[in-house]
Amino acid sequence: MPSLGCGTCRARKVRCDQTLPKCNRCIKARRDCEGYGLRLSWPRQNDKRRAMVGPHSRQTRSKGIPLDHRLVNVSSRDMELHHMISKLAQKHNVGVEAVVDTPIKLVEDMVLAKRATPFILLNSPVTGVLAELSPVNKNLFQYFVERASYSISAFGKDAQRVPKILIRMALSDNTPSSTAVLRSSIALASFHRDNAVYATAQSKVAALRALAKSLQGFIGVSDSACHIGAGIILSTLEVQQSSTTSSHWLWYACGAAKLVKTSGLDEITTDRDMTSLVGWVHYFNTMAKFSLRHWKPNFVLDYSSLVDAGFNTFHPAVCSNGQPANLTGYPHEILYLLTEVFNSVTVASDPRYNTAEYIHRLQTLDCKLQSIAVHTTTGLDIDNDQPEFNMAVELYRLSTLIYLRRASAGILDLNKNFIDWVDQAFVLLAHLPTCQWTFPLFIFGCEARDDARRLILLDLIQRTADDGRYRSLAPIKRLIEIMWVQQDLLDDDLDYVCKLGVILSSSQKSVPAFL
Numbered sequence: 001m002p003s004l005g006c007g008t009c010r011a012r013k014v015r016c017d018q019t020l021p022k023c024n025r026c027i028k029a030r031r032d033c034e035g036y037g038l039r040l041s042w043p044r045q046n047d048k049r050r051a052m053v054g055p056h057s058r059q060t061r062s063k064g065i066p067l068d069h070r071l072v073n074v075s076s077r078d079m080e081l082h083h084m085i086s087k088l089a090q091k092h093n094v095g096v097e098a099v100v101d102t103p104i105k106l107v108e109d110m111v112l113a114k115r116a117t118p119f120i121l122l123n124s125p126v127t128g129v130l131a132e133l134s135p136v137n138k139n140l141f142q143y144f145v146e147r148a149s150y151s152i153s154a155f156g157k158d159a160q161r162v163p164k165i166l167i168r169m170a171l172s173d174n175t176p177s178s179t180a181v182l183r184s185s186i187a188l189a190s191f192h193r194d195n196a197v198y199a200t201a202q203s204k205v206a207a208l209r210a211l212a213k214s215l216q217g218f219i220g221v222s223d224s225a226c227h228i229g230a231g232i233i234l235s236t237l238e239v240q241q242s243s244t245t246s247s248h249w250l251w252y253a254c255g256a257a258k259l260v261k262t263s264g265l266d267e268i269t270t271d272r273d274m275t276s277l278v279g280w281v282h283y284f285n286t287m288a289k290f291s292l293r294h295w296k297p298n299f300v301l302d303y304s305s306l307v308d309a310g311f312n313t314f315h316p317a318v319c320s321n322g323q324p325a326n327l328t329g330y331p332h333e334i335l336y337l338l339t340e341v342f343n344s345v346t347v348a349s350d351p352r353y354n355t356a357e358y359i360h361r362l363q364t365l366d367c368k369l370q371s372i373a374v375h376t377t378t379g380l381d382i383d384n385d386q387p388e389f390n391m392a393v394e395l396y397r398l399s400t401l402i403y404l405r406r407a408s409a410g411i412l413d414l415n416k417n418f419i420d421w422v423d424q425a426f427v428l429l430a431h432l433p434t435c436q437w438t439f440p441l442f443i444f445g446c447e448a449r450d451d452a453r454r455l456i457l458l459d460l461i462q463r464t465a466d467d468g469r470y471r472s473l474a475p476i477k478r479l480i481e482i483m484w485v486q487q488d489l490l491d492d493d494l495d496y497v498c499k500l501g502v503i504l505s506s507s508q509k510s511v512p513a514f515l
Contacts, residue, residue, distance in 0.1 A: 007034030070458060072481045074489075081482070081506055082489045129171050129182065137186050137203075141170070144189035150469035151192055152236045153436050153515040155396065156279030157329030158272055160386060162232070165273050169229045176214035177226035183207035184233035191241055192471075200241070207234065221274075224263045228277050231256040235284065239513045240471045247511040253284040257324070266324040279332060282324045286335045287439060287514050289342045294497070295512060296505040330372055331393050337368055338400045345407040347497055353409075362408050369401050370417075391428045392437055398425045399443040406446075406496040422447050430456050434464040438476040439514040445480035446487075446500075454484060475512075482507050 005016025006023050008031055016023050018036070026033035130138060149163035170182035187203035190196045207230055214223055231252040238249035260266050260281050268274045323339060344361050352358045373394075398421050405412045425444050435441060441457065448454045457480065461473045482503060504512060 006036055007039050008032065070455075072454075072484055074485050078482065078485045078489075081503065082486055129174060129178075132174075140186045140189040140193070141182070143193050144185045147469050148189040148192040149185075151188070151240065151436070151471045152232060153283075153438075153471070154280050155283040155392070155437060156276070156327065156331045156335070158276040159279060159283070159331065160389060161273065161276045162280055165276060166229050166233065169226050172222075172226075175223070175226075176210045177223040177230075180207045180210035180214065180230040181226050181233065183210060184230045184237070188233050188237045188240075191237060200237070204234065204237065219263075221263070221265070221268070224259055224265060225274060225277055227259055228256045228265070228281065231259075232277070232280055236471070236515075239515060242510075245509055249513050250288055250511055253281070253288055256281045257285045260324050261322060266326055269326050275327065278324045279327055282327055282332060282335055284515065285323060286339050286342075288511075289339060290439065290514055291504075291511045293342055294500045294504045295508060296501060331396070333372060334369075334393070334396050334400060337365060337372075338396075338403075341365055341400060341404050341407070345404070345497070348409045348495070353411075359411055362404065362411055366401070366404060366412055369397060369404065372397055388432060388434070391432055392435070392440070395425060395428055395435075395437070395440040395444075398422075398428075399440040402443055402447060409495060409497070426453050426456055429460055432460060434467050434470065435460050436464060436470040436473075437515075438473065441473070441476055442480060442483075442514060445476075446483055448480075448484070449487065476514075479503075479507060479512070 004010060005018055006026065008026050009016035009023060011034075014025065017025055021035070022033040130141070133141065145167055149166065152163060152166070154160070154162045166181060166185065169178060170185050172178045183203050184207040187200050187207060190203060191200040211227065211230060214227070219227075235249045235252035235256075238246060238252065242248070260278055265274060266278050323336065327336075344358075344365065346352060346358070401421055402418070402425075405414055405418050422444070425440070425447075429435070429444065441461070445457055448457055458477075461477050464470055464473055486499070486503060
């Protein structure tokens with residue numbers, strides 16, 4: 001095909017003499033001859049002579065796909081997990097392992113709780129404690145007061161008091177036990193604000209040394225309370241810092257539970273601050289039972305990942321000291337029943353499964369959980385400034401009911417009541433501004449079978465992250481998305497307990513913290 005001339009002449013729309021290596025017309029006009037090679041061209045704006053003009057990329061996005069469109073992607077690891085569930089679920093009873101616990105008689109919310117007095121065992125805040133801190137640590141403690149303390153997950157009657165109690169403990173005096181609370185607070189603030197690994201480790205080591213020093217003398221009730229307070233903060237720090245690679249958070253939770261029982265702190269029923277701290281121990285102890293009940297270390301997709309230096313294969317056993325006693329209020333009544341549910345449900349292959357005693361026990365638990373709903377309007381801590389917590393209490397009750405019905409494997413029907421409970425839960429989830437409680441998020445994440453409900457959960461998790469005060473919910477979000485992928489891949493409903501066991505065990509390197 002004959003050449004149409006050099007690039008310069010074609011751009012000028014003049015006839016080219018096609019002289020090599022440069023045309024004479026360009027030389028005479030003192031222009032740079034662009035030669036006769038292949039040239040790429042792009043259409044000019046408003047070029048109507050083009051045969052086809054594609055739409056603008058922004059127009060394409062705005063017409064076809066919503067800007068807030070979100071996808072849950074399926075990876076090769078998800079497919080491996082799918083095949084593992086399909087094959088291994090029929091061979092292994094993955095799920096429940098009985099946890100021996102002391103039976104607890106439910107304590108009603110009596111007048112005694114209303115007469116509870118403030119925590120009189122702690123001194124008033126000492127200003128000299130802050131004066132001894134460096135400017136950096138002062139700023140970090142102020143950050144703990146304003147933001148990081150809200151990342152401490154708590155559930156129970158007067159649970160909202162826990163951050164204020166910890167702040168008062170940290171500033172009460174210069175004793176080693178109070179210093180441990182102060183240094184733990186600074187460690188949590190350092191990680192929460194700056195993700196400063198070295199500074200966090202320094203403050204954490206200082207807190208542990210203070211705890212060790214406080215054990216050298218007489219341990220009074222006030223010191224024991226401070227030990228629990230430091231355990232609360234350090235356990236929260238472990239959950240936030242290495243929740244997917246370490247089970248150290250369980251050490252502090254189990255240690256606090258042992259301290260409560262050995263020191264008899266749960267027998268002090270006239271002190272609101274003490275019962276608030278014991279209530280936190282009750283909450284962590286209950287959630288630890290759920291994690292250890294379903295998480296098994298031998299179900300790991302990639303065994304070579306166990307060699308990772310960041311993975312500690314040791315994890316402590318569940319606390320064997322029993323649940324704290326004498327706790328009142330419907331949040332704790334729900335937790336007591338939740339513990340009974342964990343201790344009661346078993347797999348269908350268990351010889352007890354078809355016994356009349358087992359069926360009656362599950363039916364009794366189901367009735368107790370339903371009866372709580374009758375008293376929620378009078379039994380909750382109804383303060384005008386705590387509507388979110390009251391909704392969280394109802395979410396825990398509903399999630400316990402859902403878990404019990406699902407885990408019963410057909411003994412309890414998934415009837416209209418079950419459907420209504422799920423509907424009620426998603427109405428609450430849609431109205432919650434934020435939610436730091438991951439157990440109900442996970443339970444109802446397993447019930448989100450359609451996109452509308454999944455969006456409700458994703459939006460709630462995003463609102464909680466945008467708030468900035470609470471811990472990252474990325475691990476629980478990822479776990480929920482894994483569950484959604486498996487639900488979409490599986491043709492039939494696999495055994496609920498088995499599915500929880502396989503997914504939690506294969507996707508978590510350490511004991512998951514549903515706190």
